[in-house]
Amino acid sequence: MLAGLRTVSLLLCALAGPISILAAHAEDAVMTATVDGKPWTASFSQGTTLEMAGKPVLNLSGTQQGSPTMTFNSLLVLKKPDDFAGTYPFKGGFPNTGGNFNVLDSGAMVGHFRFSGGEVVIDKYDPATKTISGHFSAVGKGDDGSHYEIKDGIFSGVQVSPQ
Template sequence: MAVRLRTLLQLLSLATAIGIPLSLQRVSADEAVMSATFDGKPWTASFTLAQTMQMAGKPMLNLSGTEQGSPTMTFNSMLALKDPNDLVGSYPLKTGSPANSANLNILDSGAMVGHVHFGSGEIVIDKYDAATKTISGHFDASGKDESGKPEALTDGKFSGIPVATQ
């Protein structure tokens, strides 16, 4: 429980530092799921979040998932929405832009021990269920860590992620 609370506080601190309020959604095996392969190993989020918001007058979606453990790994993306009422679409990741960006933060014992900025790849929202306000889709991303080492997130999938509105 202490690890879960520390992870939640770290995620909230990161969001507050960049000015993004978050609403977290608890993941259960029967509900929201997010997974991928990172550095050749399976990665599965312990909890996820998706939230629409306005930034600089544009509709945005923050989509992220955190795998708790040692280390704790959080995938975070910020997508510029094409239509705030229908989130379905392909969102290519771009370098040097806050919109359509993604990263992976790696924390161990509360300290940042790794950061990967993904400069290419794509997040695809295949389905938006307006009645349940959930999204499902897939993603792949490649980029570099702070030392310049190439990294990839492959075979990414997410389903049943509840979308909150700011």
């Protein structure tokens, strides 16, 4: 009896396989980079669409939890809603694409820099799973005048959803 149920279960899984593959999970998302020569990996990442001053915007962010907590944050001004693929150079902030990197330690801001150069490139948008993949880099200056660099940034399987 159990062997028969197992066979039926395996058959159903095989038939339903392609459907389950379409489901994207937040834990499948990857976002990594080198920040000032040190490896950075987001514990979680997300893409949130919203409208600002009548323009479609994608907020792409990733946070590495721990001590300190470090967050990559970008606001990408889209050509039109749901048209994600493309290159988004950092140009200082809205109404252009902008971004920043924040470092928190024990709840206190210990580092913050705005991007003055670099870009986010979304190579692929998968409408079936509503995920994006691509790469990014950035340079900027901290509030304290120090210079920062993010290089070799990649992201894949990042879920995009409306705010």
